[in-house]
Amino acid sequence: MKRLWWLLPLVLVVLVWPLLAGDAFYQRIGALVVLAAISASAWNLIGGYAGQVSVGHAIFFGAGAYAALAVYTHLGWPPIAGVPLGIAVSLILAVLIGTPTFRLRGHYFSMATIAAAELIRLLAANWAWIGAAIGLMGPAAPRTLADLTFRSPLPYYYIFLGVLALLLSLTAAMERSRMGYYLRAINGGERAARSLGVPVLRYKLFALMLSATFTSVAGSLYAVMVGFADPDSTLGILISVKMIIVAALGGAGTLFGPLIGAVLLIPLEEWTNAAFGGSGTGVTYVVYGAIILLITRFEPGGLLHLASRIRGRPRAA
Amino acid sequence: MLLEASGVVQTFGQLRAVDSADLTVAKGEIVGLIGPNGAGKSTFFNALAGDRPPDDGRILFEGHDITHEGPEQHARRGIARTFQVPLTFEDMTVAENVLVGAFLRHSHRTAAEAVTRDVLEFTGLAPMADRRAGMLGTPGRKRLEIARALATEPRLLLLDEALAGLTPAEVQVAIGLVRRLHVRGITLVIVEHIMEVILTLAERAVVFHQGRVIAAGPPRAVVNDPAVVAAYLGHRMSRQIQQ
Numbered sequence: 319m320k321r322l323w324w325l326l327p328l329v330l331v332v333l334v335w336p337l338l339a340g341d342a343f344y345q346r347i348g349a350l351v352v353l354a355a356i357s358a359s360a361w362n363l364i365g366g367y368a369g370q371v372s373v374g375h376a377i378f379f380g381a382g383a384y385a386a387l388a389v390y391t392h393l394g395w396p397p398i399a400g401v402p403l404g405i406a407v408s409l410i411l412a413v414l415i416g417t418p419t420f421r422l423r424g425h426y427f428s429m430a431t432i433a434a435a436e437l438i439r440l441l442a443a444n445w446a447w448i449g450a451a452i453g454l455m456g457p458a459a460p461r462t463l464a465d466l467t468f469r470s471p472l473p474y475y476y477i478f479l480g481v482l483a484l485l486l487s488l489t490a491a492m493e494r495s496r497m498g499y500y501l502r503a504i505n506g507g508e509r510a511a512r513s514l515g516v517p518v519l520r521y522k523l524f525a526l527m528l529s530a531t532f533t534s535v536a537g538s539l540y541a542v543m544v545g546f547a548d549p550d551s552t553l554g555i556l557i558s559v560k561m562i563i564v565a566a567l568g569g570a571g572t573l574f575g576p577l578i579g580a581v582l583l584i585p586l587e588e589w590t591n592a593a594f595g596g597s598g599t600g601v602t603y604v605v606y607g608a609i610i611l612l613i614t615r616f617e618p619g620g621l622l623h624l625a626s627r628i629r630g631r632p633r634a635a
Numbered sequence: 636m637l638l639e640a641s642g643v644v645q646t647f648g649q650l651r652a653v654d655s656a657d658l659t660v661a662k663g664e665i666v667g668l669i670g671p672n673g674a675g676k677s678t679f680f681n682a683l684a685g686d687r688p689p690d691d692g693r694i695l696f697e698g699h700d701i702t703h704e705g706p707e708q709h710a711r712r713g714i715a716r717t718f719q720v721p722l723t724f725e726d727m728t729v730a731e732n733v734l735v736g737a738f739l740r741h742s743h744r745t746a747a748e749a750v751t752r753d754v755l756e757f758t759g760l761a762p763m764a765d766r767r768a769g770m771l772g773t774p775g776r777k778r779l780e781i782a783r784a785l786a787t788e789p790r791l792l793l794l795d796e797a798l799a800g801l802t803p804a805e806v807q808v809a810i811g812l813v814r815r816l817h818v819r820g821i822t823l824v825i826v827e828h829i830m831e832v833i834l835t836l837a838e839r840a841v842v843f844h845q846g847r848v849i850a851a852g853p854p855r856a857v858v859n860d861p862a863v864v865a866a867y868l869g870h871r872m873s874r875q876i877q878q
Contacts, residue, residue, distance in 0.1 A: 494744060495744065496738045496742055496744070496747070499731065499734055499735050499738060500735065500738065502724065502726070502727060502731075502735075503724055503727070503735040505724075505726075506723075506724030506725060506726060506727060507722045507723075507724060509686075509706075509718075509722055510718070510722035510723070510724065510783075511724075511735070512705065512706040512707045512710075513684065513706045513707075513709075513710060513715070513716050513718075513784075514710055514715075514735055514736045514739060514783060514784075514786075514787055515707050515710030515711050515736075515739040515787055516707060516735070517707050518707070
């Protein structure tokens with residue numbers, strides 16, 4: 319418990335700053351930061367700890383987003399009620415995609431996940447039930463509180479924060495348990511891990527399912543806040559790439575790495591969007607590319623790794 | 636018999652790397668697998684470890700057929716191994732490497748940590764417990780592989796050239812460690828190039844040549860066997876020596 323004391327003032331700042339800032343622009347960025355931290359932390363379970371670099375996590379994000387808006391469009395339920403459906407679909411897809419691709423190593427696994435995600439994006443763009451290329455809309459005005467349609471970004475910020483806290487506590491518990499060590503062993507070398515009795519395929523699949531669950535929740539929350547989902551904004555490759563960059567920038571395979579990456583990257587992205595106008599996707603790609611280059615060239619372990627190196631301590635001791 | 640392998644065949648395309656090899660290991664033995672380079676001993680060893688199921692033949696461990704079981708099932712049954720080129724988890728500390736092994740029999744962290752402490756103490760790795768495995772030299776990494784294997788609480792330990800690449804002084808330390816493993820009741824099968832190791836450690840040596848077992852018995856008798864000398868030196872040279 320002693321080592322958790324330093325977290326207390328930090329938690330206070332995280333809880334109180336949006337109230338003091340009072341500006342909806344900053345509050346909205348705050349909500350987006352937390353949302354990006356949720357997706358990246360979810361990706362981190364399989365991509366960081368287990369070292370299986372999925373570039374197809376948009377599949378689960380999109381499943382969550384579409385599920386939320388599909389239960390609203392077709393059943394008239396509040397979008398948040400789509401969360402279990404999104405999770406169920408994501409789990410099925412995780413097993414269908416993970417079972418064959420986990421036999422592939424390294425880049426081949428990453429390439430297979432890109433292919434799977436692009437396939438699903440194309441299918442979604444041609445499936446009328448979920449609006450095909452146009453996508454789905456959420457409720458324009460709140461019918462009840464359960465619709466979670468707010469004018470202010472503040473409620474979203476706090477809801478997202480709750481989910482992030484749950485995910486990070488789960489990750490912290492996993493990190494110290496057998497599963498955390500087994501995933502890191504898989505990352506360190508599958509042949510050695512198997513020789514020590516680690517059921518590699520089973521643990522990879524389990525990590526992917528847990529990861530898919532929370533990525534799907536992040537997708538649903540995104541749809542609830544934005545009230546809109548289409549193939550490009552929820553299933554595009556940029557969604558997957560963003561999770562990887564956010565996690566890798568802060569430190570893949572560390573508890574707080576994705577959160578730190580989100581705190582740095584999302585405001586930067588919002589700034590480039592504001593400064594260069596429009597959706598800014600072109601400039602966003604350039605910024606992402608530059609970050610990938612810098613991380614891989616100078617600090618593959620991410621910023622947390624850099625910090626621990628400066629302090630002269632081994633990583634994740 | 637603890638381990639019984641019979642008629643094991645391992646082929647790579649046209650090449651029969653292991654051609655109907657037999658090996659039996661009794662509980663408490665130290666068996667050395669020797670032979671010139673490319674004799675098939677490492678391929679045979681990997682079949683015993685479950686890395687690649689043999690194309691033919693049968694492997695029994697404590698009476699169970701393990702021929703087609705993977706390395707993770709082997710570990711669970713009590714067969715541990717090391718690798719010729721050490722495969723330590725570089726980004727984890729020495730203690731964490733061992734902890735991964737200890738988690739096989741102990742799902743709770745406190746119990747696994749207790750095993751890890753014992754193993755680190757036993758193998759002399761305790762002073763470097765918190766060092767990153769990637770920072771160890773070859774002798775350290777070879778010892779860490781033994782420690783990690785030991786943490787799975789094996790009954791049979793397969794050592795693949797665990798002493799190759801060590802200086803003579805380091806070899807002596809490693810021989811001491813292997814002796815103490817044996818005293819602990821662990822049966823050992825060792826693949827080794829260094830003849831001195833086999834002569835001092837093994838109770839029985841099995842000689843491979845061109846994928847077949849050509850001799851087996853007490854190491855000193857085996858190394859003087861004309862067929863073995865011929866395998867190592869070639870027929871013409873061994874004839875010259877005998878004349």
